[in-house]
Amino acid sequence: MKRLIKLLATGTLAAVILPTAVAQKPTPPQPGPPKPFTVPKAEKFTLPNGLAITMVPYGTIPKVEIMLAVRAGNLNEAAEQVWLADLTGELLKEGTKAKTSEAVDQQFARMGGRLDVQVTPDQTLISTDVLGEYAPDAARLLAEVVTTPRLPASELPRLKADAQRRLAVAKTQPRQIALERFRKLLYGDHPYGRVFPTEPMLAKYAIEDAQKFYAQNFGATRTHVYVAGKFDPAAVKSALTQAFAKWTRGPAPLVNIPKANARRTFELIERPGAVQSTLYLGLPVVDPSHADYIPLQVTNAMLGGSFISRITQNIRENKGYTYSPFSQLSARYRDTYWVEVADVTTAVTGPSLKEIFGEIDGMRKGPPPADELARIQRYLSGVFVLQNSTREGVIGRLNFVNLHGLGDDYLSTYVQKVNAVTAAAVHRMAQKYVDPDRMTLVIVGDKPKINDQVAPYAQVSMKQ
């Protein structure tokens, strides 16, 4: 067999054999010119009661995704109501005034779908993904679910027990523990800072609480309906128009923008015997409506937000400290934080932090090389095409644009804006926004083993 593996002794680096390899090396074919990509065309209209509808006929696969995005989320909960939005979301699956939950479940199943409800800090997302031929029926049934829910008292004890169980499980998951504390330290008493309820709080919820939450937060002006996939647009338009015609307008979306903590804050949470330390470190940055957001996305992708990013290449591909580190811009309405998350082997907790902060410092020291920037720009442009080439992806992007109020040309000019970001701009973003002295650090791990390793990071201006 001629297939070969070069076997090298420890300490002999790949570089040693590279010259020979390079001499006879066939070089990779250059990519052809990129093909033009246009974001799938959307038809938009608004009903007299304020309900917005966006339809995107897309693709060849005979399925359709329909999603109702309602501006009712954890933001709308009072301090003593954490997860009431989630509980209301679960109750939406418990039947309509005219149909039992079992009937609703079966009807969706006969269309090849199921009812999904997901609650985020800003929204309740009610969706289904069914065979395209049933699009008008599915649209009517979703409308029935959200406009005339039964919200039955009979199911409340079961759903509360489910919520207690979910809470108990989440509190044993290291990333959830870290997230909860990170948000608390960033947002304090603002709803975005309340990730978990207490058990007694959950136990107190009565059906009237959920019914009131629904009545006060659901309505046409807070709702945007998205339809994407293969369907008959005229039939769906008519189904939605009829089904939502009589729905109450309801209140305008609540605006409650947090003032996030931007000082060095540090917390080490004990998890006895943990074989990894879970790191959460980040700080508030500008939100998607700000002109710096796209340059900041480029900066994030270069720093930790892609596989070829500096932090990932360093602590995974070079050091082997971790498996799936990532950084991201996590956005809510007029609020965003940048965060790096990594689960690292306990013994190298300190060294991991040293490398992460080292890469952050590197980004802040000077502009990136042109070829590195070009790779990141091509990465984001390519991923944008992938994100906008599935029905779920199309809906996800459109909902992002609408929630953050980014305007109709946001998607069509996105790639152009990414490619206009200069090396100097990336440097400026890193200096302006990714400031270690203002970061919050949460570490979940085996305290006795990592206390000394992480101590230097508890204060600003640590010496490395």
Added chain:
Amino acid sequence: MSARVPRALAIFLCLTASLALAQATKSGPKTKPAAPTKPAAAGFHVPVDSYKLPNGLRVVLSEDHTAPTAVLAVYYNIGFRIEPQDRTGFAHLFEHMMFEGSQNAPKGVFDKLTNGNGGVNNGSTRFDFTNYFEVVPSNLLETVLWLEADRMRGLLITEENLKNQQGVVMNEVKVNVLNQPYGGFPWLDMPQYANSNWYNAHNFYGELKDLEAANLEDVKKFFDTYYAPNNAALVVVGDFNAKQTKEWIAKHFGDIKSGPPIKTPDISEPRQEKEKRAKKIDLLAKRPALAIAYHVPQRNSPEYFAMAILDQLLVQGNDSLLRQELVKKRGYTAEVEGGINLLGNAFNYNGPMLWTASLIHDAEASPEKILEAVDAVIEPLRTKPIDQQMLDLARVKLRSSFYDSVGEFNGFGRADLLASFALFDDNPARINALDAEFAKVTPDTVLKAAREYLRPSNRTVLVLEPGAEAAPKGN
């Protein structure tokens, strides 16, 4: 839920690029059944153009010009099932080595050329194959063909690279199993309890000591044994020109030498005659959990297709019988999850397999109560035939989930099915014949399958108990 960080369900996905992409697009986890079964339907035809290179490489092309993107997937007929007995987890560790550099693309080049040109890449290790794939803008297709050919030709691995990826893989096991409540439950645990043949019943994520012991000699031997064109399938899906793509494939892969024939061990499982019970103590969990598994009929037999129908009826969708019974009626849990082949779907494996269902519950619901409820659902399926309406409902759900597969991840799901049918059946066109197979299933076939395969004596029950201090290791 306010909790926002999605846990990667695709446990063996090794590079995080595509996961990070998923995280960036959605603000939270969208829970859908992990492993639905997927038949084809009349009325939707997947184009299939397949042939074999003289060196034995199976090639499948399937055009779709919906978007200017393409998927390249290379599947090797080597899964963790048959990895070396003193090297548990090695098939998966080896998968990582495939990203560590090849002759003309040293470490780092692969990611720069794929991510750095707007694509994503990944690999995964399953029961019966290891796959490598790129989802890219279509103008990048020849570049990724070149990359895959280069690493099929040979690797360029150093001691340092191996050590680095041993660290990464051990961290992968920690983050997915050792440092998590319910880590490995039931996807990694259940095969170890339910199966009796080592090949099906070992820890395929790997004991840390085995992962640590792996050396360059192992890497070389494994590559020489399994990584050859005659043991692989190459699939291209998406926006491409067929004539040009065939030329590129011939140019880059045509001169790669075939490997020797591969001796495959006996991976068969004996018929299970007695119910098995196992207990696992989970020191990190606070609530108990329970899983059940049954050995499924042999792939492609009439009962196998009937089993996929039973899977739909029992556990897929909000209307499923187990969900209605355990969630809605009894309130034991919020969700019952399960399916055929938890590390894939009902089509992408080739050997003995399990149908599994699991739930996390409260201490008040004892395992006996749960099993009584499960039996209340399953026994009627074993006593009288289901009605036609139920059968039709299951087929609609199968059709819908098949379309999801075909479209999944910009066409990767379609490539996965085509590669599996090419490797395991030498017939990728089977993707268009599935609906006909499911149409042949009658209420009597379903009854026959339920009687033999949903037998209590064909079942393994795994109980997970929240840990107390110094609890004995489960077994």
